[in-house]
Amino acid sequence: MNSRPSQASLALHALHAVPTSKRLIKHDMPARQRSKQETLWYAVWLPQFSASSSESSAHLERQQQIAEALSTLSATVTIASVDSFSFEVASSLNYFGGIDNIRTRLINLLTALLDSWQLPTQIYHAVSPTPAASLLMAKAGCNLLVYRKSNLRAALGRIPLQALPLSKKKKRQFHNSGLSILRDIWRLPSHQLGQRFGRDFLKHLDQCLGHVANPVPTYTSPVQFSSELEWDFSIENKQALLPGIEELVERLCVFLQTRELAATRLCLRFLHAHHEPTLLHLDLRQASRQHAHLMLLLETRLNAIGLHAGSVGMRLEVKHFQAVSLNSAALKGIAATSGTDADDNILPLLEELQARLGNAAVRRIQLRDEHCPELASQDLPFGEAKPTYTVHSDKKTARPFWLLAQPVHLQKSEGRLFYHSSLRLVSGPERIETHWWKKQEVKRDYYIASNRQGMRLWIFHERQGAAEPAKQAWYLHGIFA
Amino acid sequence: MPSPNPNKRLAALLANTNLWRASEHHLAAPQQVNSHYPGAPTGFAALDASLPWRGWPANALTEIITPLWGAGELQLVLPLLRDISQQGHSALWVSPPCIPYAPALASAGVDIARMIIVTPQSHQTLWGIERALQSSACAVVLAWPGKLSGKHIRRLQLACVTGQTLGFLFHHRYIRHSNAVLRLRAEADDSALTLTVLKARGSHRHDRVRLPLEPL
Incomplete structure (x- = not known):
């Protein structure tokens, strides 16, 4: 003792x-x-x-x-x-x-x-x-x-x-x-x-x-995965790095499978001899533990980034996990037919596109209940918001398929409006007046016009500042493609 | 030996049912053609009738050449988008010239939740189109690739076959050597869209179809 x-x-x-x-x-x-x-x-x-x-x-x-x-x-x-x-x-x-x-x-x-x-x-x-x-x-x-x-x-x-x-x-x-x-x-x-x-x-x-039960919360250590590979020489070629990445992902998949987990965020670090390590972050839209899927995303991402120098090692770290939900295929089928989220099969593709092109490059459009035309459609990065299904039932007025981000000022030639060729008004006006409570008041008369090329255009006449006729200009706002 | 009357010989040949007549191929046996190339209805009866697949060629690339954006080219694919989105399939729009306007699509009956827009930088556009076509996850890919060569179109056509995707390329220029299965030129005037079939694989007809545009 x-x-x-x-x-x-x-x-x-x-x-x-x-x-x-x-x-x-x-x-x-x-x-x-x-x-x-x-x-x-x-x-x-x-x-x-x-x-x-x-x-x-x-x-x-x-x-x-x-x-x-x-x-x-x-x-x-x-x-x-x-x-x-x-x-x-x-x-x-x-x-x-x-x-x-x-x-x-x-x-x-x-x-x-x-x-x-x-x-x-x-x-x-x-x-x-x-x-x-x-x-x-x-x-x-x-x-x-x-x-x-x-x-x-x-x-x-x-x-x-x-x-x-x-x-x-x-x-x-x-x-x-x-x-x-x-x-x-x-x-x-x-x-x-x-x-x-x-x-x-x-x-x-x-x-x-000990007369009364005293339940105590037990401490569970946070799960994290970290694995490293090092070699004696410097590798410049990205393709030559792939076998190493494959080895690390293999280790990760074993780790995930034994713990019934799926990774949601990966961090791959390339170590260099004389430089700061290059970081490669990968956010997954849906937690995954499939070797092939993770490999594909990492490879795509790797091709999109540049390495500072030849790498002498790399380390894969994963700190964000999710419990695996094992849905049976039959249940998934029911979910798809009953009109719930059937995005599952397209998600891997979108993830791959996001990995290479950037998160903001994959977008979704969404309806908004707004009278002002440019605010009625919202363009959001995919995954930022779930589209809401607003039903426009009473709107029978024509709307163009392309709406220009900024209205284009229309020039006049020989007293007639001109876009590729002189314009002819087909129908209108449709008056839109809204946002009078704001500084940027919307007061416009919309017309549909066509030109000799057969384009049908959505143009408006600005009524803002009616006292000064110089300000009353015509703008192109959309194209009925 | 005196030769028989050439007309008689021709008539005898034509009477032979085993003779394959290229120009009438799809008209003679549409069901046979359809079994090889299943088509997706375009939603325009006149256009369906002049195409060998009785619709858009499935798993294939379709080129639509227009002099300007806004010549009615979107109306051409609108019925298709409506059908696939209501069946729960997705459509990918790769680098469209403008962001499509949600209220117009929604009022045309398209489920906009199934429309996904991809806006890559210009040097990544072709990669994005190819990847989208190769994947079987989306049913339709609409692409505005900008500059193209025959080699690119060949690659994209192969990607369509791999992914069993219906691909549409919209561009302005006529490219001499194109491997696309269907090539259309679309021109609009005040009331109608005129389509010229430049090429339809499996048919020698170059029909001109006039589709009335929906009045606004």
Whole structure:
């Protein structure tokens, strides 16, 4: 057994006058007499941790690192608060060969981490059958080991009430009532406790004693994939890079398949000898884990970008995943016939086009309920918005298939309007007046005109500023193709 | 040996049912032709009648040559777009000269949610058209490729066959050597669109069809 006093327990002596030894005090029966169903929770409190800024991303990262380290000791790890963790050890006692070995490993793990962050190595820890009691004992600085639930009450009796997670007002209330340790509470008549100190406080005590279930959220490590290939020489040719990419995608697909996941965003980094790495981002419209599909998209994307220099290695990183939804083909068929999204089969093509031409190059048009002609049609990058189906039922007026982005000013020749040849008005006018509440008021008379080439044009006469005839010009706005 | 009357010989030849007459090929046995090249109805009876497929040639490239944009060329494909979009298929528009106007398409009965517009940079246009035609995901591809050569058209025609896609190329210039299955020249006047069949694979007829335009 480790007889050298650890730094952690020395610090503990200095801060708290609770009698503890270097080793955990075994408060009750040895392990072999425990009933099998009992759980055992290890709680760790790191007070120096709360002193650092608790909301920053660096702090969250450290928290995750600690949780990762703890998950080498147990399958169930919980981040209880910013500075405390708990994990279940009953199931791993046999594996590690007793609670003392777990304690040694824990101290080594945490000391290494805290040293690397240059934080003081103060570690408070306790073990009991309930997570709440363990945390309470750890925070009170009692370095205790309690194996059985029935002994919890006795072990917790000496915990000062000031150590409980309570508001200042409550603590003052206890102080004024002459209550200093938990045993004082338990001496009071139990039916009055709820009235005097609130239901939440009672529930917390019951959770400590294991009378009430205390479900805790378990920490799951975020999934990420990262794989790298390096070689001794520099490759300039993009085609020569493809086998390497294929190898990385192969690894990714195995990774995804074993975890029932699909990737939604890929990042491929080409490493260069003397330059910054070239980044290749690939956003997938639909999560995928098909080798051929991912390869096709990466290849298309690779052909569209330029590499700064010959690459000496590459790394594929994936941090964004989605659970795979395995729809059966039959169900999909039903969905397609019932008029829901049948885009599925065209999506791979659109993704490929977007990968090479850019996201904004693939577009969709959408109707809008607007009287002003140029606002009635909206042109959006694909995937930005789902088209809404607005029905124009009463609109019987003719509209052109091509609408010019900017109306073209029509010249006059020999007193007649001119576009390729002189124009003849076919029908009209259709008056459109709208947006009078805005600065750019729309006041136009639309006509349909045709020229000698057989083009049918949608032209308008600007009525804005009727006082000045010079401003009243004619514009071409659309073509009936 | 005296030769028989040439007219008699001709009559005997013509009486032979095994004789293949190129000019009347599709008219003689339309069902036979149709089984080889299934056609998609154009929506214009007069045009259907003068094409060997009784419609647009499926899995093939159709060239439409117009002197100017806006000569009624979109009206030509409108019935087709209406049909395929209502059947739940998609149409891709590659680099159209303007963005198509949604209210006009919607009021013509086209499901605009199935219309996808691709606007590549000019040097990427041909790649985009070829990729779209090769893929079987979209039923119809309408393309405005700009500059073209016979070699490009040949490649695009092959892409149509690979992807079993109905492809339309719209352009201004007449290209001498074109491998497209159907070539049409479209010219409009005030009331009608005049189509000239420049080439239709499997037929030697060069019909001229006048389609009345919808009055506005």
